Amino acid sequence: MVVGYGAAGLNHFRSPASYIKIIPPYFPHPEILNIAAGNFEIGFAIMLLFTQTRRLAAWGIILMLVAFLPVHIKMVIDAPFMLGDLKVTPFIAWLRLVVLQPVLILWAWWYTDFAVKEKN
Secondary structure, three states: OHHHHHHHHHHHHHOHHHHHHOOOOOOOOHHHHHHHHHHHHHHHHHHHOOHHHHHHHHHHHHHHHHHOHHHHHHHHHHOOEEEOOEEEOHHHHHHHHHHHHHHHHHHHHOOOHHHHHHHO
16 A cells, blocks of 8 residues: 555656546646645555554545545546546446445555454
């Protein structure tokens, strides 16, 4: 998760146009939202490295992924479209929304206190 969120966060700064393109138009200041998302992803990746902050990072990631759901819904509505060099087909957009996002949320939940208590 550290590498994935760190790389994703950095990519917000390397390819901002790709991210800004998929932010729904009803959100103000997409450039600022993109920078914030990148910073949060990098910050959560760093927090995952340390036992003391891992659970807090996991909850932050869950909230962030839920906040990203409008982006994935917009991708379903807009598909097909090009996102950089990637053609986002309706199938890919739906896969991201109904498979990838829940898997990422469950993966983050694994690191929360609640998940640890449920296992015991």
